[in-house]
Amino acid sequence: MNNELAVIETLEELKTFVLSIESGGLGLEGVVGIGMATSNKDGRHFVAVFGExxxxxxxxxxxxxxFENGKEIVQNGVQGAH
Structure with missing residues (x-):
């Protein structure tokens, strides 16, 4: 993962992360989606930002x-939810 120590531990942290993706605040180019997944290697869950x-x-x-409670945030985003 990009930062082993930066685990998203709360729904508020997840909202902040998703909002930063939606607003382009992380400087990523070509973002086409966000999803949740589970690592095949060790079974840990993660949120992923996908390009083409x-x-x-x-x-x-x-x-x-x-992972259990943040699926709607990832699926629907947080833009306009304020």
Whole structure:
């Protein structure tokens, strides 16, 4: 993952991360989607930012709680939810 120590531990942290992707605040180019996934290597969950051809542009580990309760945030985004 891009930063082993930067685990997203709360739904608020997830919202902040998703909002930063939506607003272009991380400087990523060619973002086409965000999703949640599970590592085949060790079963840990993460949120992934994808570019074209499903290329992983950025990934952040997430807790089990965020994985279970943050799916709607990732699916629907947070833009306009304020």
């Amino acid at each position: 051809n499903h290329k992983l542009l950025l990934g952040r580990w997430i807790t089990q709680e965020v």
